[in-house]
Amino acid sequence: MSEFQTAAMGDEWGPVKVIQVRHPDGLTGILVIDNVAVGPAIGGLRIAPDVTAQECFRLARAMTLKNVSAGLRHGGGKSVIAADPAMPPADKERIIRIFAHALRNETDYIFGPDMGTDEGCMAWVHDEIGRAVGLPEEFGGIPLDELGATGWGVRHAAQVACEQQGIPLAGATVAVQGFGAVGYHSARFLAQAGAVLVAASDSGAAVINPAGIDVDALRRHKRETGALAAFPGARTATRDAILSVACDLWIPAARPDVIRAEHVDRFQGRIMVQGANIPVTGEAEQRLYDRGVLCVPDFIANAGGVICAALEYTGATRTTAFAAIEER
Numbered sequence: 001m002s003e004f005q006t007a008a009m010g011d012e013w014g015p016v017k018v019i020q021v022r023h024p025d026g027l028t029g030i031l032v033i034d035n036v037a038v039g040p041a042i043g044g045l046r047i048a049p050d051v052t053a054q055e056c057f058r059l060a061r062a063m064t065l066k067n068v069s070a071g072l073r074h075g076g077g078k079s080v081i082a083a084d085p086a087m088p089p090a091d092k093e094r095i096i097r098i099f100a101h102a103l104r105n106e107t108d109y110i111f112g113p114d115m116g117t118d119e120g121c122m123a124w125v126h127d128e129i130g131r132a133v134g135l136p137e138e139f140g141g142i143p144l145d146e147l148g149a150t151g152w153g154v155r156h157a158a159q160v161a162c163e164q165q166g167i168p169l170a171g172a173t174v175a176v177q178g179f180g181a182v183g184y185h186s187a188r189f190l191a192q193a194g195a196v197l198v199a200a201s202d203s204g205a206a207v208i209n210p211a212g213i214d215v216d217a218l219r220r221h222k223r224e225t226g227a228l229a230a231f232p233g234a235r236t237a238t239r240d241a242i243l244s245v246a247c248d249l250w251i252p253a254a255r256p257d258v259i260r261a262e263h264v265d266r267f268q269g270r271i272m273v274q275g276a277n278i279p280v281t282g283e284a285e286q287r288l289y290d291r292g293v294l295c296v297p298d299f300i301a302n303a304g305g306v307i308c309a310a311l312e313y314t315g316a317t318r319t320t321a322f323a324a325i326e327e328r
Helices: 001-009 053-069 089-102 117-130 149-165 181-192 214-224 239-244 261-266 282-290 304-313 317-326
Strands: 016-024 028-036 041-048 075-082 108-111 173-177 196-201 206-208 236-238 246-253 269-273 294-296
Touching: 001 239, 016 053, 016 089, 016 108, 028 041, 028 053, 028 089, 041 053, 041 089, 041 304, 053 075, 053 214, 053 304, 075 089, 089 117, 108 117, 108 304, 149 181, 149 239, 149 246, 149 294, 173 181, 173 239, 181 196, 181 214, 181 246, 196 214, 196 239, 206 239, 236 261, 261 282, 282 294, 304 317
Parallel strands: 041 075, 041 108, 173 196, 173 246, 246 269, 269 294
Antiparallel strands: 016 028, 028 075, 196 206, 206 236
């Protein structure tokens, strides 16, 4: 049985539909509509060279849990394209438009941004089929990555978790794995609340300073050099050194399954707030729990983005959306 067939089997909750899209231009993509019991599914379009059908299925299920936990009248879905997200913009626009057009009749699915896509990509989808969220402001949207809607949610989930564990957020130490849009904005909002970033990593290296790292200075360094390594305000270490950083809040904001069972013995965080989607394997999560580490799951911690997207779809403003994220 193929991976595609295995993913399509599902369980009593879904998926309700799995569609594979192929095109002579070299496009290979998958849409998984997991569940539409409370309304049409919202879920991001992910572009990555190694994305799989099984990953798409798991991400779609996470969206179902996320949307219902956030009280949204939407089910969960996800779409993926197996390609390099750093391809030339003209090529990226072409494959996204082809993919969206192929799914133009799937009205139970609303596209949103995810890894490898942004508000510009959603503008192409909207232009093709009129069914996308996370649009640029000039299209009436609320640009999720630019404003940091997901990071805003992570910040408030972290606050609740700290309160539950008796840890003051002001002064809490933070390590962030993956310093992209979610990682940066999570660190930024937490720093504004008085927390201290002590470590961050990207695909090439980790930078560590127990005394604290200036979040915006680190972002400028990454934009100027293309990497976190050699940031003058911290010690540069191997990428996986982030796993061993002692901290109050440890935020994975990178790829799926980056925390596996073999990493648990090295882990020194007190609370894990999952900014990425499915960043921890089930076995690793169980072992962390057994060690007394509080894990705030992805479908709770990073729901800020989809809350914002769902409210955008109804015409809400940024102010309304961010207030709803904080409250929920």
